[in-house]
Amino acid sequence: MSKTSRTSITMPASAKKGAIIEIRAIAQHDMESGFRYTESGKAIARDIIRMFTCTYNDIEVFKMDFYPGMGANPLVIFTTVATETGTLEFKWSGDDGYEAINQAHITVS
Amino acid sequence: MKRFLIPFLISAAGFVMAADNPPKQKLQSSYELMTPENKAMQDDPSLNPAMFWVVDGQAAWNEKTGTQNQSCAGCHGDVKKSMRGVASQFPKIIHSKLQTLEGQINQCRTKAQGANPLAYESKPLLSLTALVAYQSKGMPIAVKETAANKADLQKGRQSFYERMGQLNLSCAQCHEDRAALKLGGSPIPQGHPNAYPIYRLEWQTLGSLQRRLRNCMSGVRAQQYEYGSPEMAQLELFLTWRARGLPLESPGVRP
Numbered sequence: 001m002s003k004t005s006r007t008s009i010t011m012p013a014s015a016k017k018g019a020i021i022e023i024r025a026i027a028q029h030d031m032e033s034g035f036r037y038t039e040s041g042k043a044i045a046r047d048i049i050r051m052f053t054c055t056y057n058d059i060e061v062f063k064m065d066f067y068p069g070m071g072a073n074p075l076v077i078f079t080t081v082a083t084e085t086g087t088l089e090f091k092w093s094g095d096d097g098y099e100a101i102n103q104a105h106i107t108v109s
Numbered sequence: 110m111k112r113f114l115i116p117f118l119i120s121a122a123g124f125v126m127a128a129d130n131p132p133k134q135k136l137q138s139s140y141e142l143m144t145p146e147n148k149a150m151q152d153d154p155s156l157n158p159a160m161f162w163v164v165d166g167q168a169a170w171n172e173k174t175g176t177q178n179q180s181c182a183g184c185h186g187d188v189k190k191s192m193r194g195v196a197s198q199f200p201k202i203i204h205s206k207l208q209t210l211e212g213q214i215n216q217c218r219t220k221a222q223g224a225n226p227l228a229y230e231s232k233p234l235l236s237l238t239a240l241v242a243y244q245s246k247g248m249p250i251a252v253k254e255t256a257a258n259k260a261d262l263q264k265g266r267q268s269f270y271e272r273m274g275q276l277n278l279s280c281a282q283c284h285e286d287r288a289a290l291k292l293g294g295s296p297i298p299q300g301h302p303n304a305y306p307i308y309r310l311e312w313q314t315l316g317s318l319q320r321r322l323r324n325c326m327s328g329v330r331a332q333q334y335e336y337g338s339p340e341m342a343q344l345e346l347f348l349t350w351r352a353r354g355l356p357l358e359s360p361g362v363r364p
Contacts, residue, residue, distance in 0.1 A: 030313075
């Protein structure tokens with residue numbers, strides 16, 4: 001894990017069993033596409049997040065590939081069903097050894 | 110005779126005033142011109158990417174640096190208290206020199222911390238500016254004309270009304286005379302700097318007012334004012350004075 005950055009998760013802290021909850025996950029990242037050049041004509045190497053996964057009590061509930069066309073500081077909004085009390089873990093990984101991990105707890109009643 | 114003269118004088122006075130000071134349009138933040146999605150992005154801290162800079166700025170605020178091994182917090186304490194409303198008064202005259210918020214941060218760095226000044230548009234300077242400006246979010250811009258800033262304000266006003274560049278356009282021709290009309294399909298804003306530093310989607314990053322002004326200058330094919338130059342500060346002062354009363358939205362989001 002050579003590189004990391006800030007991330008932020010927004011989701012309800014509690015929910016009724018079976019309810020659909022919305023999760024917002026944003027990561028601070030320049031998402032350098034690899035298609036740009038410096039003023040002197042040198043190619044700028046691609047440096048993007050490649051993959052995002054969300055596990056809910058160690059069960060994968062969401063997974064997404066990222067591509068060079070995606071903008072900086074990507075925000076992902078998705079939903080899942082609140083099944084049980086526990087921890088959601090979010091993981092971003094990408095070029096140049098980038099990795100960021102964040103967690104959020106939910107109480108299901 | 111007197112009965113005639115008085116209304117005439119009043120209307121003449123009214124006319125002269127109108128010519129000097131064209132009737133001011135109702136101040137409108139360019140926020141009002143954005144899509145509901147972009148407005149939501151600015152309003153909701155969980156969506157606003159600029160909040161990353163604010164958090165970075167908070168970390169930098171507490172970090173000791175320079176030959177004096179001093180942090181911002183060492184002098185100013187809690188940013189939420191000490192910096193509340195500060196950004197709404199900049200640019201302002203400090204020790205008889207017109208100072209922008211970025212300029213003042215660098216002044217603190219070199220004088221109080223004994224560190225190197227931060228480069229314009231660098232992440233550390235934008236982060237600190239965003240952090241300080243964020244403490245004034247929602248407060249009206251409070252820049253007034255004073256005896257001290259009068260000369261600089263006048264120079265800024267001149268820049269605003271002066272035609273420049275190969276396209277021979279002044280700021281006022283678009284942002285005053287043609288505000289709310291369209292340029293290339295997009296509405297022309299009144300040009301009020303009430304949300305800086307902004308996260309501009311076109312830039313894919315946070316940027317300062319000076320970066321935005323340089324944008325317009327290159328757009329009219331003019332030679333851009335240098336970052337941190339007195340001309341830049343004077344134009345910034347005039348624009349801020351012109352937008353006085355508008356609430357600050359920093360850090361804003363713009364398309």
